[in-house]
Amino acid sequence: MFGSLKNTLSKFVENISTKVSTRELKEEELEELLSELVFDLVQADVAYQTAERLAESIKASLAGKRMRKKDDVRSAVKEALVEMIDAQVKELGYDLIDAARKKCAERGEPYVLVFMGVNGVGKTTSIAKVANLAKKRGLTPLIVAGDTFRAGSQEQLETHANRLGVPIIKAKYGSDSASVVYDAIAYAKKRNLCLILVDTAGRMHVDKDLIEELKKVMRVASPDMKLLVIDSLTGNDAVEQAVIYNKEVGVDGFILTKADADTKGGSALSVAMETGKPIVYVGVGQTYEDLVPFSKNWLISLILEGIANEGTEKGSEESEG
Known part of the structure; x- marks a missing residue:
């Protein structure tokens, strides 16, 4: 369920993690990766406006932070996603x-x-x-x-x-x-x-x-x-x-x-x-x-399954074939 969306976020985390593992990420590199993220999100049936908002939220979460390992990137993306959904997605509030x-x-x-x-x-x-x-x-x-x-x-x-x-x-x-x-x-x-x-x-x-x-x-x-x-x-x-x-x-x-x-x-x-x-x-x-x-x-x-810890990530990929 929701495989493309999970994989898109997992790919984004992986791409950033690969770069920051050896040096500090440049702003233009981040912009390029965020543009690619928006494109991939739209391919996963995310509305363009929603994809843009998520990218901006992730950018704000990553800005000014030193990312030395994959867990740092993963935590920042999780934080951005949770904050955006919590602020902008409504629940009915009653049964x-x-x-x-x-x-x-x-x-x-x-x-x-x-x-x-x-x-x-x-x-x-x-x-x-x-x-x-x-x-x-x-x-x-x-x-x-x-x-x-x-x-x-x-x-x-x-x-x-x-x-x-x-x-x-x-x-x-x-x-x-x-x-x-x-x-x-x-x-x-x-x-x-x-x-x-x-x-x-x-x-x-x-x-x-x-x-x-x-x-x-x-x-x-x-x-x-x-x-x-x-x-x-x-x-x-x-x-x-x-x-x-x-x-x-x-x-x-x-x-x-x-x-x-x-x-x-x-x-x-x-x-x-x-x-x-x-x-x-x-x-x-x-x-x-x-x-x-x-x-x-x-x-x-459900969405965060794509950027869970390494063990979960591998298991998810295997189960999705």
């Missing part, structure tokens, strides 16, 4: 299931999550994973098949709902999605269901008509959280999707899917850095259990 339970108890109203994203990002599976998480923690979620556009979408959700043993609201294809959501909220209130998971039609972020329909769904649903589902394998397009969805509809947080298959790693770092919005969950496999809450420490520890 969604707990928030749903609290709202239901205090106000007698369901907690509404609306899931959106382009086709093929894993939105349906993500809804099922969140439903599974809620059920395991004692809440019965209501799944709402708000995608009345794509043939087969409602049947896919129904299959998941049946496997999980949770209720689902469906409608005829071609019907108004906002009306489906309205009816679902009324259904949940009548039956004291505390969590509503709303699916929406997958749409490209440039599809104006479907974006307008999504805005209508949001007005009716008044969601507690608007979650954009993003495929970590889509590289820099993930950042573009995040920025445009946030501008057009508003995004409260992200679910990053297929992280287990992401051999580069730049999407996770870039989405978190460039949007100012939290990644809420990360999909790390295909079963219902393969959903983990995002944390800065998870991201930091």
Whole structure:
């Protein structure tokens, strides 16, 4: 997972360490190595702006310090990365299931999550994973098949709902999605269901008509959280999707899917850095259990595997083939 990003940072540490082992590093040499680092980071799907910021952070961490051995360089790069992520990457700061339970108890109203994203990002599976998480923690979620556009979408959700043993609201294809959501909220209130998971039609972020329909769904649903589902394998397009969805509809947080298959790693770092919005969950496999809450420490520890101690470094390289 995130092999390219880890290897890029490991290569940078190695390049600097080789030079400082024999003499003091010149400023122009550092600039050249930082430019190469930015290029390699972009190749690892890190957004250019994020790569530039990381390079500047590393430069500041290295400036004025005498580096005599590899551990010195490694420590400086670690310090820069940790400080940047800690300062600029946001965490949600609370647990969604707990928030749903609290709202239901205090106000007698369901907690509404609306899931959106382009086709093929894993939105349906993500809804099922969140439903599974809620059920395991004692809440019965209501799944709402708000995608009345794509043939087969409602049947896919129904299959998941049946496997999980949770209720689902469906409608005829071609019907108004906002009306489906309205009816679902009324259904949940009548039956004291505390969590509503709303699916929406997958749409490209440039599809104006479907974006307008999504805005209508949001007005009716008044969601507690608007979650954009993003495929970590889509590289820099993930950042573009995040920025445009946030501008057009508003995004409260992200679910990053297929992280287990992401051999580069730049999407996770870039989405978190460039949007100012939290990644809420990360999909790390295909079963219902393969959903983990995002944390800065998870991201930091994963990335820093590339510049760990010598033993870890070698083991990592061997395991990645």
